[in-house]
Amino acid sequence: MTSLNIGSLVEINNDFTVKNRLFKSAMSEQLGDKYHNPTTGLFQVYKTWAEGGIGLSVTGNVMIDRTALGEPKNVVLDEQSDLSLFEQWAKAGKVNNSKIWMQLNHPGKQIPSFLSKEPVAPSAISLGKGLDKAFNKPRALTEPEIIAIIDKFATSAKFAKDAGFDGVQIHGAHGYLVSQFLSARHNKREDKWGGSLENRMRFVVELYDAMRSKVGSEFPIGIKLNSADYMKGGFTPEESMQVIKKLGDIGIDLIEISGGTYESPSMVGHKIKDSTKAREAYFLDYAEQARSIVSTKLVVTGGFRSTKAMNNALASGATDMVGLARPLAIYPHLPNQAMQDELFTAFVPTPTTGLRGVDKMAMLSITWFETQIARIAKGKSPKSDLSAWVTVIGIMKDMGRQAFKPRRA
Numbered sequence: 001m002t003s004l005n006i007g008s009l010v011e012i013n014n015d016f017t018v019k020n021r022l023f024k025s026a027m028s029e030q031l032g033d034k035y036h037n038p039t040t041g042l043f044q045v046y047k048t049w050a051e052g053g054i055g056l057s058v059t060g061n062v063m064i065d066r067t068a069l070g071e072p073k074n075v076v077l078d079e080q081s082d083l084s085l086f087e088q089w090a091k092a093g094k095v096n097n098s099k100i101w102m103q104l105n106h107p108g109k110q111i112p113s114f115l116s117k118e119p120v121a122p123s124a125i126s127l128g129k130g131l132d133k134a135f136n137k138p139r140a141l142t143e144p145e146i147i148a149i150i151d152k153f154a155t156s157a158k159f160a161k162d163a164g165f166d167g168v169q170i171h172g173a174h175g176y177l178v179s180q181f182l183s184a185r186h187n188k189r190e191d192k193w194g195g196s197l198e199n200r201m202r203f204v205v206e207l208y209d210a211m212r213s214k215v216g217s218e219f220p221i222g223i224k225l226n227s228a229d230y231m232k233g234g235f236t237p238e239e240s241m242q243v244i245k246k247l248g249d250i251g252i253d254l255i256e257i258s259g260g261t262y263e264s265p266s267m268v269g270h271k272i273k274d275s276t277k278a279r280e281a282y283f284l285d286y287a288e289q290a291r292s293i294v295s296t297k298l299v300v301t302g303g304f305r306s307t308k309a310m311n312n313a314l315a316s317g318a319t320d321m322v323g324l325a326r327p328l329a330i331y332p333h334l335p336n337q338a339m340q341d342e343l344f345t346a347f348v349p350t351p352t353t354g355l356r357g358v359d360k361m362a363m364l365s366i367t368w369f370e371t372q373i374a375r376i377a378k379g380k381s382p383k384s385d386l387s388a389w390v391t392v393i394g395i396m397k398d399m400g401r402q403a404f405k406p407r408r409a
């Protein structure tokens with residue numbers, strides 16, 4: 001077994017190499033303007049990450065349909081977008097020989113009720129775990145609507161390519177539309193888009209094919225996929241493995257492994273065993289299995305904090321890249337630091353006001369990191385000791401009455 005380290009070059013496909021193994025995983029920045037175009041703050045954030053040494057950055061989820069936003073300040077890429085702003089975003093993410101991909105998403109039913117009265121989903125099934133109050137019950141998509149959504153994903157991918165992004169990533173994880181189609185808990189359709197796993201994966205397969213035919217054979221297309229959604233009757237690890245096999249066979253360039261949904265947010269450590277957390281990489285065992293069935297390049301995201309754990313994961317052969325999200329919101333120069341210091345460990349706090357109810361309502365496990373990204377957007381340094389109240393007050397100022405309405409897990 002060769003011993004790889006985070007500083008080594010990685011070839012994603014014959015035409016696409018990344019200068020090191022560090023992969024910035026998507027974080028929804030909430031820095032879109034009122035037309036859902038990217039702002040100068042976003043350019044600053046991605047330039048900072050690129051200067052910090054990241055090999056490949058994936059943007060926060062960009063929506064493919066402006067009538068289906070997951071969060072109020074999402075960026076949308078469609079015919080109405082100002083492509084010149086996306087060009088500036090791509091350019092900022094490419095300084096210092098960094099690469100930047102755009103994550104494309106449709107939230108399906110994971111749209112907070114204040115953003116949509118009637119979201120769409122594979123089937124008319126509400127979110128569980130008490131989320132049904134904050135997220136309206138969806139209606140089932142018609143077949144022409146499914147085809148139109150697939151087309152929108154492909155169109156957004158083509159625009160991303162035209163704007164200068166180096167690749168795109170399908171958001172197939174965390175309970176959004178692609179993940180809803182894959183899950184037997186959420187997809188109870190009786191047509192060719194539901195039922196057997198083959199039918200449930202038709203949406204993502206056709207999505208990939210449609211994108212591929214619009215962007216050509218060389219432009220990288222990746223996917224973020226759940227190892228499981230950790231819900232009764234939901235997407236299982238065995239099913240996920242079969243989806244990985246299929247996506248590998250049809251030519252996807254990179255598979256990022258995560259897990260969880262709004263109902264059970266394992267992507268940020270919920271229901272992950274303490275022993276796994278101590279090893280840092282939440283989904284490494286699953287990646288090891290995936291590695292045995294596909295030769296597609298893999299990224300494992302969730303839990304990495306130290307150079308040692310990152311290098312161990314790479315040396316194990318289970319993953320080709322190391323995915324990082326929250327640590328980069330606090331340490332934007334983490335790649336340069338971690339590549340220079342094998343004892344480096346990022347300290348990523350669990351932000352709290354001391355009042356559990358307030359923490360939950362303000363969604364601090366997400367929003368506190370958004371506050372850090374907003375600081376970077378203004379050219380300031382993030383602050384690991386930033387009071388959780390700064391985030392709470394900021395949300396209240398920004399969102400008024402909506403401040404405490406759940407908008408994600």
Ligand SMILES: Cc1cc2nc3c(=O)[nH]c(=O)nc-3n(C[C@H](O)[C@H](O)[C@H](O)COP(=O)(O)O)c2cc1C
Nearest residue numbers: 025026027028060061267302303324325326366369
């Ligand atoms: C503020 C915030 C926003 C996020 N937004 C996205 C997103 O848009 N798309 C996505 O795939 N994952 C998103 N995630 C999940 C991360 O990409 C990642 O899977 C998770 O945080 C675990 O990795 P970490 O332990 O390195 O933070 C987000 C996480 C945070 C903290």
